[in-house]
Amino acid sequence: MSRLLPLLLALSASSALLSAACATPEPKPKEPLGQMPEASTTAKPEWIPFSIRAGKPVEGNPKEKHLTELRQLTFGGENAEAYWSPDSRKLILQSTREGNACDQIYTLDLGSGETKRVSNGQGKTTCSYFFYPGGKSPEKVLFASTHANSPECPAKPDRSQGYVWPLDEFDIYTANADGSDIQPFITGKGYDAEATIAFDGSRIVFTSTRDGDLELYTSKLDGTDIKRITNTPGYDGGAFFSPDSKKLVWRASRPEGKELEDFKALLGKGLVRPSKLEIVVAAADGSNPRTVTKNGRANFGPYFLPDSRRVIFSSDMISPPGHRGVPNFELFVVDTEAPPTAEGAAPAERITEYEGFDGFPMFSPDGQYLVFASNRFGSQPGETNLFVARWVE
Template sequence: MLTVRSVFLISLLIVPACTPNSSPPAEAYDPASDSLRFPGEVHLRNIRQLTFGGNNAEAYWSYDDRYLVFQSDWAAINPQGCDQIFLMRADGRPLANGERYRLLSTGKGRTTCAYFLPDGRVLYASTHAAGPECPPVQRTAEGRYVWPVYDTYDIYITDTTGAEPELLIGGPGYDAEATVSPDGRYVVFTSSRTGDLELWRYDLQTGELLQLTHELGYDGGAFFSPDGSKIVWRASRPTGEAAERYRRLLAQGLVEPTDMDLFVADADGSNPRRVIQLPGSQWAPYFHPDGERIIFASNHHTEGGRLFDLFLIRLDGTGLEQITHSGTFDAFPMFSRDGKRLVFASNRNARGEPSRETNIFVADWVEHPEPVDLNFGRE
């Protein structure tokens, strides 16, 4: 979510398993036209920009790979002042009625974390039931950067016309960051209903709730594997004084999002384990289509932690590979259901100039880079 998972990052500058596509023939690709690609980005081709101002993030694919839902505070489409949920075509063309972006949320309160169901409906979290205004954003506490965790967030369902939302998951405390299993049966989400920020699973068939995590710390941003058998998420695991500070801040509806690592578990929360432990923040994880690797955002490789890039890593913690090299913020990756494309958010632009605008980009995924990819920008 942009409000809780990414605002601090931006201000400082995650169906059956499918097989990734083969690289398109080299002769069909014109490197000179790929102005949003940077040297070293050997797995990305034909990067296309889909939004053009403000802060846009958490773009996620529909099950037919034709549409994206995303959140945006871009004034050109959202004069309300804080994030609302929008729909757009993944190829950038207008929707059927001619509009480029369609508002799906109510236009009231603050929203986050939209995600498609297989039937085309959309889940998202919103504070609109508590009031039409944007809730205030607290940036610092105890001399540290913090995220607000609004206890007025509940999870709603709407459709792609922006119909009146129906409450799905509510009650006291924070309920947000919802994503859906490939078969459409389960919703995994983050909730503070037990007094800590834990992962929960909601069964859309029975209405049953299952708590998936139980350790102290912020567990969030969970996604299912392509076959639905596992989940991946990012979590903090504070100890000692850090644990005491975590409790104090959480009691104020705040978290400090600076030290997070990636975890995987079975879909029922069993067999949890840390994938890798790196400095800084590892977050926004999503499974590679092969189900054996994870793409994620990290600042572990940069001094001061101000630069975030996308990385791939195997589930066993080996094979770490850097994917983006834009020299700016790259995060929120999701592979298309067919494995052929990657959507992500970035501060990049064709001019290669510094920017605080965060936009949505789609790229063709190149599983096996060819010489034209390995030599991009170096000839």
């Protein structure tokens, strides 16, 4: 019996294993399809790299060797003067969309394509900008508007005096980026507009007629300590700080003789003729100004490249002298520290190759992208839309 016991135990174990193997296993509980464990988080998925998804990709021009991954951001109407947020993920712009008779201010999210109006829909607006430095909560912007002086859209000047720009009764306002809490910021009789902010948050620069001429002024970020930094008769405007906040670049006219008389007469009527503008660079306080273009044409919309040395701008310099009809404005880059040619200015490199209007260029704060306005791909003549491209050196 003692010898049979191990054998019986082994047979018993084998029988149990065979019985277990032949038995039908119990099915595992199934999880309902489409259900996920409940969880909530406020964390942003920072591991997902940001990419521009607003608008749609469009065909680039092989001759535009500095521009790649071209995207059209707006479709229809007049859209211009688009400027970047500090994090390079949004734009603020002026547009006649939604049936506006005059420009209104909008923000455009470059990730989602969502567009929000910032201004209140009254009057005429221009020259918007995000506050620098970033990190403010809520995010703040500024822009110029006529709504307090002229709630209706101001009348456009007639063409009896040629092509002129109106100097409407603009004041500068601040607001939250969602359009709430619009507050007067820099005000006064006449034209106050074209405000931009230094990258280091040290000063604001703007254009004003407060002293009887079109001059540049700077102030602290709270609008105090206003200082006039230009003093030559003519139009000084559209100024931007360099990325290192040490320089300014702007457009300027320096009329003399009969042209100066014409300038003053138009200024008295709230008008300016922008047909002869040169690009000027100076220190951030306006000292040591230097003219870096000398072609006698309409050069405007200058902006520094990330190196704080080169400047990109729009010009009709390639249009034949005496050209009638719509001029061809292209984007050019000039090295402000390069030696001048026999004409007295450094050579300019042509960037765009579209027969029409290309203007208002601005680099993203991270230096990767260039946004600009153009008539290209318009659904009707004269339509101006915004485009963004990755910059290639």
